[in-house]
Amino acid sequence: MIELQDALRKKEIWAIGGGKGGIGKSLITGNIGITLARLRKKVLLVDADLGGANLHTTLGIGVPEMTLSDFLNRRVENIQEVIIKTSIPNLSLISGAQDFLDAANPNFSQKARLLRHLETLDADYILLDLGAGTSFNILDFFLFSDHGILVVLPEPTAIENAYRFIKSAFYRRFKKVVAQQNIKDLIDAAMDQKNNMGIRTPYDLIERVKTMEREVGEILELEVAKFRPKLVVNQVRTKTDIQIGFSMKSACQKYFGIHLEYLGYVEYDDCVWQSIRSKRPLTIEYPYSRPSRCIERIVHNLLRKEQLVASMLY
Template identity: 90%
Template sequence: MIELQEALRKKEIWAIGGGKGGIGKSLITGNIGITLARLKKKVLLVDADLGGANLHTTLGIGVPEMTLSDFLNRRVETIQEVIIKTAIPNLSLISGAQDFLDAANPNFAQKTRLLRHLETLDADYILLDLGAGTSFNILDFFLFSDHGILVVLPEPTAIENAYRFIKSAFYRRFKKVVTNQNVKDLIDAAMDQKNSMGIRTPVDLIERVKSMEKEVGEILELEVSTFRPKLIVNQVRTKNDVQIGFSMKSACQKYFGINLEYLGYVEYDDCVWQSIRSKRPLVIEYPYSRPARCIERVVHNLLRKEQMTLSMLY
């Protein structure tokens, strides 16, 4: 019964984040959106990178007249008014804020209004392009979505930030389901890696919570099992780079106890920056290039709810 309801549920919201800046979040979001639109799905891209929006550029659209900040500032009443139609059928865009300095930090009321309006929109897929960093706003968008997708590069800096992002999202989710103030304080304390209580991993934390309040600990355990972020490794140059996705999956399983789903990778190719330079979307300008193919595969895995398996590597 539950499966049936899930299948009937029309809209899916995907959020694409990753902690570090400049790792290709907007590029991947834009091109996933185009690929989906070509599959005759109704797609809405939302540039939720409120401080540094540039999703419109990866789609080849000039600076838009109406942006999210018009909505957040109530210059327009409904979110419909800030939706821009693109040249690609089935694909529309809500561009990020451009002018409004405070837009990078919407307050709680603005945020909930945005999320509420997003839910009413008519689309098969809503893709949220998140900004860099692990601020609460970004984490909340990530947690609000049906699928949280992380982008990393095969580089220590990006991986470090991705773990940081997972950990922050994870603990924020914990805090949302817990009402007991003592437990909340404990979670806050555990966020500090060098805390004095010897809580190193989420497993330690849950054990400690369980010793305080068994039921709350069990709720958290359930949260762990349902938290399933997805991973895309971008700018892959070698087979070892592809392997990093599997390594992260294993490390996350052993450290956080969470199931990171490895959606796929996007190969490095000069045609990517050429497409950005020419301000034309990658999958339209170079549809047969390897990165474009990789993105198709990622979309395929997302739609089929599949992930990379080791046999694809060898």
């Protein structure tokens, strides 16, 4: 009976990305995981940052013996063998690849095999910690997940990359739903901001596709409506920094036509780097600190499918 309940339990996969490196993706992933585990959810963290894995460090675990690369390269057949139990009840980890070569760029069949195996695992939540950048691997994991969470810093560079990430992710999604090669080519061309077809915004692109194949354009419109990435602003110091989340949400809506959901922000505090220095997880070492509280609020919003509203600021 218990097994049946387990099987029926809805599993959710969350992916945490953001385009830029060093913005706190691993830290936020790890601590969301710990917070969920404390709520008695079974959580599996997967370090999908295949080039620069360090999720294990934010959890205070040494360099693991078994990693994702062992699974990807078929040194082990079953994904269960690379899962590491952590000292926190309900929380386990698949550490990222430690290899230098191939593992950072798994091919399509390797990715498909990983995702297939993840689907079979017994967990309430599987959190994918994505690497920096907008490579296809990262975008595919982001698009595959039930919820894609974007992390940004209140800095121009991080925000630029976040927009680029959003754009790349949904153009890739577009390409997956259309079959016609000429439209695929058009999407590729539109990715170049300085294209000479006058396509600047996704709106322009959809309009152009509609003139070619009306139905396909309508399908793309539906895709835009379905794509709802979530946003976390890390290291906020002032109210203006919090405001950035609302500005990005509104700008995304008006420019891309995408509903970006503003999940929450994490306040800047020295205790974060102290916890990283001491290689102890933030929410364990400083559970009552403001950043830990912020992460609790993010988890709360995620679980209840809520987001921040602007009226709380003023």
